[in-house]
Amino acid sequence: MTQPHEALNFATVKIKNISIDQTAVVEKAARFQKRSIKKESKVWGLKLALNMIDLTTLEGKDTPAKVKQMCYKAQHLHDAYPDLPTVAAVCVYPSMVGFAKNEVKGTNIKVASVSTAFPAGQAPMSVKLDDTKFAVDQGADEIDMVISRGKFLQGEYNYVYDEIAKIKEACGKARLKVILETGELGTFDKVRKASDIAIQAGADFIKTSTGKIKPAATMPVTLVMLEAIRDHYYATGKMVGMKPAGGISNAKLALQYLVMLNETLGADWMNNKWFRFGASSLANDVILQLEKQRSGVYGSKDYISID
Amino acid sequence: MKKEHKLKLGKQSIWQYADAPESTSHIQIKKKYDLFIDGKWVKPESKKYFKTINPATEEVLSEVALAGKKDVDKAVKAARKAYRNVWSKLSGRERAKYIYRIARLLQERAREFSIIESMDGGKAIRESRDVDVPLAAAHFFYTAGWADKLEYAFPNRKVRPLGVAGQVIPWNFPLLMAAWKIAPALACGNTVVLKPAETTPLTALKLAELIQDAGLPEGVVNIVTGAGDTGAAIVNHDDIDKVAFTGSTAVGKLIQSSIVGTGKKLTLELGGKAANIIFEDAPIDQAVEGIINGIYFNQGHVCCAGSRLFVEEPVYKEVIRKLQDRIETLVVGNPLDKNTDIGAINSKEQLKTIENYIKIGKKEGAEFFQSACNVPKKGFWVRPTLFTEVAQSSKIVQEEIFGPVLAVQTFRSVDEVIQKANNTPYGLSAGVWTDKGSKIFNLTSKMRAGVVWANTYNKFDPASPFGGYKESGFGREGGLHGLRPYVRLN
Numbered sequence: 069m070t071q072p073h074e075a076l077n078f079a080t081v082k083i084k085n086i087s088i089d090q091t092a093v094v095e096k097a098a099r100f101q102k103r104s105i106k107k108e109s110k111v112w113g114l115k116l117a118l119n120m121i122d123l124t125t126l127e128g129k130d131t132p133a134k135v136k137q138m139c140y141k142a143q144h145l146h147d148a149y150p151d152l153p154t155v156a157a158v159c160v161y162p163s164m165v166g167f168a169k170n171e172v173k174g175t176n177i178k179v180a181s182v183s184t185a186f187p188a189g190q191a192p193m194s195v196k197l198d199d200t201k202f203a204v205d206q207g208a209d210e211i212d213m214v215i216s217r218g219k220f221l222q223g224e225y226n227y228v229y230d231e232i233a234k235i236k237e238a239c240g241k242a243r244l245k246v247i248l249e250t251g252e253l254g255t256f257d258k259v260r261k262a263s264d265i266a267i268q269a270g271a272d273f274i275k276t277s278t279g280k281i282k283p284a285a286t287m288p289v290t291l292v293m294l295e296a297i298r299d300h301y302y303a304t305g306k307m308v309g310m311k312p313a314g315g316i317s318n319a320k321l322a323l324q325y326l327v328m329l330n331e332t333l334g335a336d337w338m339n340n341k342w343f344r345f346g347a348s349s350l351a352n353d354v355i356l357q358l359e360k361q362r363s364g365v366y367g368s369k370d371y372i373s374i375d
Numbered sequence: 376m377k378k379e380h381k382l383k384l385g386k387q388s389i390w391q392y393a394d395a396p397e398s399t400s401h402i403q404i405k406k407k408y409d410l411f412i413d414g415k416w417v418k419p420e421s422k423k424y425f426k427t428i429n430p431a432t433e434e435v436l437s438e439v440a441l442a443g444k445k446d447v448d449k450a451v452k453a454a455r456k457a458y459r460n461v462w463s464k465l466s467g468r469e470r471a472k473y474i475y476r477i478a479r480l481l482q483e484r485a486r487e488f489s490i491i492e493s494m495d496g497g498k499a500i501r502e503s504r505d506v507d508v509p510l511a512a513a514h515f516f517y518t519a520g521w522a523d524k525l526e527y528a529f530p531n532r533k534v535r536p537l538g539v540a541g542q543v544i545p546w547n548f549p550l551l552m553a554a555w556k557i558a559p560a561l562a563c564g565n566t567v568v569l570k571p572a573e574t575t576p577l578t579a580l581k582l583a584e585l586i587q588d589a590g591l592p593e594g595v596v597n598i599v600t601g602a603g604d605t606g607a608a609i610v611n612h613d614d615i616d617k618v619a620f621t622g623s624t625a626v627g628k629l630i631q632s633s634i635v636g637t638g639k640k641l642t643l644e645l646g647g648k649a650a651n652i653i654f655e656d657a658p659i660d661q662a663v664e665g666i667i668n669g670i671y672f673n674q675g676h677v678c679c680a681g682s683r684l685f686v687e688e689p690v691y692k693e694v695i696r697k698l699q700d701r702i703e704t705l706v707v708g709n710p711l712d713k714n715t716d717i718g719a720i721n722s723k724e725q726l727k728t729i730e731n732y733i734k735i736g737k738k739e740g741a742e743f744f745q746s747a748c749n750v751p752k753k754g755f756w757v758r759p760t761l762f763t764e765v766a767q768s769s770k771i772v773q774e775e776i777f778g779p780v781l782a783v784q785t786f787r788s789v790d791e792v793i794q795k796a797n798n799t800p801y802g803l804s805a806g807v808w809t810d811k812g813s814k815i816f817n818l819t820s821k822m823r824a825g826v827v828w829a830n831t832y833n834k835f836d837p838a839s840p841f842g843g844y845k846e847s848g849f850g851r852e853g854g855l856h857g858l859r860p861y862v863r864l865n
Contacts, residue, residue, distance in 0.1 A: 087810040089830050092661035102501060104395030104713040112390065295660045298382070302696065305380040330390050331704040335383035338390060 083264050088256035097287040100328040114358050117322040119153035120340045122180055124348050132167040139171030141375035146355045156340035165206035180210035187278035189214040200238045212245040217252045232269035245273035245311055250289045251281040263296035273309035284314025294332045313346025319357040385703035386747050395713040397500050402490050408439045410446055411583035413453035414593030420445040430497035431710050431719035431754040439576045442599035447608040450597040454539040454566040455614055457594030462566050463536055467523030474561055476589040478515035492550055493710040495577040497719030498673050500711050511554035517837035518558035528855055533865040536564030538616035541609040545622045546572035546721050547676040553579050555852045556619055563861035566595045573602040574722045624846050642850025642860045646775040647803030650796035651681030655689045657808035663697045669832040671759050675779040679804035681832055684783040685792050691785050702746045702759045720755035729757050729778030736762045736771040797823045802844030806832045
C-alpha cells in the first residue's frame with residue numbers, strides 16, 4: 069500500500085540537521101551482534117530472513133533465461149525442506165521485468181526493478197522518468213531508484229528531493245525504494261540527511277546500496293537509517309521500510325540485522341512488507357543453516373541449488 | 376511527538392530469544408575457603424565461616440573464612456616479612472615479571488573468572504566477560520610495565536615503596552577492584568593485605584589461587600575475608616603503612632578519622648552522584664545509549680554511574696520517549712545468560728536500599744517509569760527505573776542510590792546546568808553530550824568531577840587516572856597518577 073505524497077516542493081519541507089556520533093553508532097551496532105540466537109528462535113529468524121530476501125540479479129550479462137531460472141529458485145528455494153517460505157521479491161533490470169513478472173505469476177513474490185539509470189544515476193531527469201515508467205508498465209511492483217549522489221554532495225538537496233518526489237509520482241501504485249548509496253556519502257551525518265530527504269519526499273523504503281560500490285550495507289549505516297525511520301514514525305505515525313543491500317551473504321549476519329531491527333523498530337517491522345535484504349547469495353547460506361538446525365550436521369553445499 | 380505511535384518492543388516483540396546460559400559445569404568453587412596468608416591457606420583463628428550466595432538464585436556457593444584481629448595480624452606480619460626480606464629487594468624488572476605472569480594467567484582463565492564473577496555478584500556475563508575480567512588483566516599488564524620505569528615516572532626523584540598496604544574493596548567490581556589495588560602496590564614494591572567485600576569474596580580467592588600458581592613469593596599478597604570488622608582491623612593495624620579503600624562515603628569518613636595522626640597514607644574512592652548532561656545539539660540516539668550505559672551498567676552499582684540526567688528543554692520529550700523505548704528492550708534476568716543486559720542486585724540488603732529509594736521517589740511526587748519486563752521469582756531484582764519531574768531538592772537526586780534508578784531534570788542554559796551539576800557533595804564523574812567541541816571544553820573545565828566523559832560514558836582504561844573531588848574521595852587509581860599513592864619520593 070502506498071501513502072499519498074503531499075508535498076512536491078522541497079522548499080515547503082524542513083529537513084533538520086541531525087548529528088550522528090560515528091563511534092557510538094559503531095559501538096551500538098556491535099552490541100546487537102552479541103545477542104545469542106539459538107534453537108527455535110534461530111529457526112524462526114532464519115525463516116523470516118528468507119522471506120525478506122529480494123533475490124537479485126543485476127548484471128550486464130542478464131538474459132531472460134537467467135532471470136527465468138532465478139524466478140524458479142525464488143519459488144522453490146529448497147524443496148527438500150517442507151514449508152519453507154519463498155523470498156519476498158526478485159530484483160532485476162527494467163528490461164527483464166516482463167519476463168520476471170510472467171515467471172512469478174500467481175505467487176506472492178513481487179517483482180522489483182531498479183531504475184533511474186541504475187547504478188550511477190548519471191542521466192537526465194527525463195531518462196530517469198522514462199526508465200521508471202517503462203519498468204512500471206512492464207508490471208514492476210516495486211521500483212529501486214538511485215539518488216543523484218553528485219547533486220547531494222554538491223549540497224543540491226532540493227534537486228535530490230524533487231527527483232525522488234517525481235519518481236515517486238511516476239511509480240503510481242508501485243512501492244518506491246530509494247537507494248542512498250551510502251558507500252559514496254562519506255559520513256553518517258550525510259547518510260542521515262539523505263535518509264530524511266528520501267523519507268520526506270515519499271520513499272516507501274530506504275535502501276543502503278546498489279551493491280556496486282564498497283562498502284555496501286553495514287550494520288552501523290543501517291542503524292543510522294533505521295533511526296531515521298523511527299524518528300519519522302514517532303513524528304507522524306507513518307511507517308517506512310528498510311532495505312540493506314550488498315555484502316549480507318551469511319545467515320549469522322542476517323540474524324544480527326534482524327536483532328537490530330527487532331530492538332530498534334520492533335514487531336511491526338518484522339515482516340517483508342517493511343524490511344528486505346537485497347542479496348544474491350544469502351538465501352543459500354540461510355538454507356544451509358536451517359538444514360543444520362534440522363539434522364544437527366552441516367550438509368554439503370552441493371545439495372542446494374545455485375540459481 | 377504523539378504518544379499513540381508506539382513501537383512494539385521488548386515484551387511486545389514477536390521474536391523472543393532462546394535462553395543462552397553459560398555452562399558452569401567446568402567451574403571449580405571449593406565448598407570452603409580459608410584465608411590466604413603467607414602463600415598458604417590458613418584456617419581462621421575464630422573458626423568462623425560465613426556463606427556467600429548467588430544473588431540471582433539465593434543458592435549458597437561456598438563458605439568463606441571470617442578473619443578476626445588475630446588473623447589480620449598474621450596477614451600483616453606475613454606481608455611485612457615478605458616486604459622486608461624479598462619484595463622490596465627485588466629489582467623492578469623482577470617484580471614486573473611476576474605481575475605480567477598474573478596478567479597472563481588471568482587472561483588464560485578469563486572465562487572461569489567471568490562466570491564466577493557473575494555467579495557471586497549477579498552481574499551480567501556480557502559485562503564480566505567483556506569488561507571486568509579483560510580490564511582487570513589490562514590493569515596488571517599496564518602497571519607491570521611501570522615497575523622498572525619508576526625513575527621515569529617520577530623524574531629526578533628517588534622512588535621508594537611505602538611498605539605494607541592494607542586494601543579494602545567493594546562488591547560492585549570485585550576482581551577489577553582487586554586488580555586496581557594490587558597491581559600498583561606490587562609494581563611500586565609494596566606488599567599487600569587485601570579484603571574483598573563479604574558478598575563477593577570468590578574471585579579474590581580465585582585470584583589468590585592464581586597468585587599461588589604464578590609463584591609470587593609467599594606473603595607478598597595476602598587475602599583475608601570478612602565483613603566490616605575485618606576491614607577495620609586492617610585499617611587500624613599499627614604496622615600498615617598505607618590504606619586504600621573503595622566503598623561508601625560513610626565508611627570512607629570513618630576510616631579517615633580513625634587513622635588521623637598515625638602517619639598512614641590514605642586514598643579513598645567513594646560514592647558519586649554524577650551528572651549526565653544532554654544538550655539540544657547532541658547526537659540524541661547515541662546520547663540515549665550513553666544514558667543507558669551510564670545508569671544501567673552493572674545494575675547501577677557503579678560509583679561513577681550517571682544517575683542524575685540533565686536534558687536541555689527543547690529535546691526533553693524526545694529523549695524521554697527514546698529512553699523509555701530503549702529501556703523496554705533491556706533484557707533483565709539470569710546473569711549467566713549471554714543475552715542478559717541487566718543482572719541481579721548484589722544483595723538483599725542493597726535491594727532493600729534501592730526499593731526504599733524508589734518508594735521515596737514516588738512519595739516525593741516524581742513521575743515513575745519502569746520497564747515492563749519479567750523478572751525471575753527467586754533472587755534480587757530491580758527493573759530499570761526512570762524518575763522524571765524531579766528537582767535538585769528531591770532526595771533521589773541528592774543521594775547515591777547505587778541501583779538502576781535514574782533521576783531526570785531539565786535545564787535551560789549552560790550556566791544553569793554547570794551550577795546544578797556541581798551542586799552535590801560528590802564529584803567523581805560527569806558526562807556531557809553535544810556536537811560542539813567548544814562546549815565540551817567549557818564544561819569539562821568547570822565541572823568539579825574527577826572524570827568527565829564527552830559523548831560517551833563509563834569508559835575505562837588502565838592508562839587513565841580515576842578518582843574523585845569532594846566527598847567522592849581523593850587519590851587517583853590508574854595511569855601514572857595511580858602509582859603516586861604507593862611510593863615515597865625523595
